Amino acid sequence: xxxxxxxxxxxxxxxxxVVFKIxxxxxxxxxxxxxxxxxxxxxxxxxxxxxxxxxxxxTWLYRIALNTAITFLKSEKKxxxxxxxxxxxxxxxxxxxxxxxxxxxxxxxxxxxxxNEIDKALIFYYLQDFSGKEMAEHLGLSEGNARIKLNRAKxxxxxxxx
Amino acid sequence: xxxxxxxxxxxxxxxxxxxxxxxxxxEIRNPLEKIKKNIKVELWSTLPIFPLTLWIxxxxxxxxxxxxxxxxxIGVMFLVVIFYAFxxxxxxxxxxxNSLSSFxxxxxxxxxxxxxxxxxxxxxxxxxxxxxxxxxxxFLYGRKNEFENFESxxxxxxxxxxxxxGLLFLFWFIxxxxxxxxxFKKIKSIIKNIK
Numbered sequence: 001x002x003x004x005x006x007x008x009x010x011x012x013x014x015x016x017x018v019v020f021k022i023x024x025x026x027x028x029x030x031x032x033x034x035x036x037x038x039x040x041x042x043x044x045x046x047x048x049x050x051x052x053x054x055x056x057x058x059t060w061l062y063r064i065a066l067n068t069a070i071t072f073l074k075s076e077k078k079x080x081x082x083x084x085x086x087x088x089x090x091x092x093x094x095x096x097x098x099x100x101x102x103x104x105x106x107x108x109x110x111x112x113x114x115x116n117e118i119d120k121a122l123i124f125y126y127l128q129d130f131s132g133k134e135m136a137e138h139l140g141l142s143e144g145n146a147r148i149k150l151n152r153a154k155x156x157x158x159x160x161x162x
Numbered sequence: 163x164x165x166x167x168x169x170x171x172x173x174x175x176x177x178x179x180x181x182x183x184x185x186x187x188x189e190i191r192n193p194l195e196k197i198k199k200n201i202k203v204e205l206w207s208t209l210p211i212f213p214l215t216l217w218i219x220x221x222x223x224x225x226x227x228x229x230x231x232x233x234x235x236i237g238v239m240f241l242v243v244i245f246y247a248f249x250x251x252x253x254x255x256x257x258x259x260n261s262l263s264s265f266x267x268x269x270x271x272x273x274x275x276x277x278x279x280x281x282x283x284x285x286x287x288x289x290x291x292x293x294x295x296x297x298x299x300x301f302l303y304g305r306k307n308e309f310e311n312f313e314s315x316x317x318x319x320x321x322x323x324x325x326x327x328g329l330l331f332l333f334w335f336i337x338x339x340x341x342x343x344x345x346f347k348k349i350k351s352i353i354k355n356i357k
Contacts, residue, residue, distance in 0.1 A: 005184070012182060020179035021172070034180050038187055043260050045184045050261065064260045067267045070352060073191045104171050118355040121264060126165075127172045139356065140265025154165060161168075 008048045011057050012041060018058070018128070019065050025120050026069040028113045036072050040065045063138050066124065070117040111160035119153035126150060193345035194271050197278050198250075200341045205247050205285075212236055215296055222304040232299045239292045246285045250278075265356050272349050279342060286334060297326065 001009075012019075016037075023036040044064045051060055112120055118139070125135040136146035190196050219232050259270040301322070302315075 008184075009182060016179040016182060017177050020177045021175065024177070035187060035189070035191065037180055038183050038185075039191060041182050042184060042186050047261050060261065063264075067260045067262075067264055070264060070268070071192055071194075071271065071349070073193065073196070073348075075189065075191070077189075101171060101174070104167070105175055108168055108171065116355045117352055118264075127169050129169075138263060140263030140267075141356070157168075158165065 004049065005045075008045055012044065012061065015058050015061055016041075019061065022062070022065045022069055022124060024109055025112050025124060026072060026117070027074065028109075032075055035075065036069060039072060040068045043068045059134075059138075062124075062128070066121045066138070070121065107161065111157055114160055115153060115156060118149070119156060122146070122150045122153040123157060126154065193348055194275055194278075197275055197342055197345055201250060201278055201282050204282075205243060205250065208243050208289075212240055218300060219296075222300050225303055228299060228303045232296060235292055235295055235299075239289060239296075242285075242288050242292070246281065246288075249281060268349065268352055268356060272353065275346060275349060279346070282342070290330075294323070294326070 019040055020033070020037050023033040023040070027033045027036050044061055047064055051057070112123060115123065121139065122135065125138065130138070132143050132147045132150070135141075135150065136143040139146060141149070190199055215236055216233065219229055219236075223229050223232070259267045262270065298319070301319070
């Protein structure tokens with residue numbers, strides 16, 4: 001395996017859980033989530049030779065992941081609902097299964113799916129503890145505007161959760 | 163549910179991500195790439211029109227001078243298709259804007275989409291007069307088309323031109339909305355949300 005590919009795979013392995021969470025935020029069925037995850041890794045791999053290490057790899061990766069997710073189209077193929085069982089089986093370790101936590105997570109993703117693409121990105125940065133300044137830089141907004149938009153997105157999410 | 167609780171749930175959630183694959187997916191899921199692919203398919207699917215029109219021409223028109231003139235028009239039409247194919251492939255080099263800020267990335271995508279849309283529209287407009295001329299030649303000089311006088315010929319031509327243009331534009335408009343317009347709508351709504 002070429003050195004660059006090995007380096008990339010080692011780096012992305014540590015963050016693939018968060019990248020898959022982004023896919024879960026943007027797509028509401030397991031097949032689309034898998035497809036988005038694959039597209040993100042492909043886009044990151046394509047851009048990797050230009051990664052200069054001026055920021056953390058994770059920060060760079062999340063930006064690519066969100067930019068890919070924002071414009072990603074849902075599949076036009078019809079999906080069978082039976083496949084949803086696969087999602088549950090893959091997402092939860094049986095021995096650590098916590099019904100209430102799982103319910104909350106499902107509720108959370110259900111609410112996030114109703115937000116627009118930009119609000120989803122803002123909520124992701126919020127959940128990952130990014131500062132207002134970092135959010136603004138990643139989204140290409142002024143810091144003040146990013147904070148206002150984040151507050152609106154949080155309020156929308158709260159409403160959807162109640 | 164409190165948002166701080168939500169944050170904790172998010173952080174504690176353990177997901178089992180699929181295997182990492184560095185391969186490109188077969189299905190295109192990006193609006194810009196969809197537009198590029200649709201235009202390329204449309205360009206190449208124009209090619210069967212050339213032999214078909216030539217065949218109709220040789221079958222329907224007896225006058226060899228007219229056939230020669232119409233064949234020259236088909237040659238010009240072919241050159242127009244080649245010109246646009248060249249323009250599209252020239253611009254088709256991959257520009258990866260994913261590592262830019264989201265706003266810049268979306269604006270860059272919108273710019274590229276607009277470029278392709280304009281190219282596509284001018285391609286359609288460039289082909290239209292040639293296609294109409296071919297239609298008129300076949301219509302005027304076709305073996306079975308004989309007109310009693312100039313008035314009936316002019317009347318038939320004008321009516322067929324209005325109906326022909328109308329139907330062509332209507333078809334093209336529906337086609338455009340289905341294959342291109344909806345992708346523009348998505349990008350515009352994202353830009354509206356980010357501003």
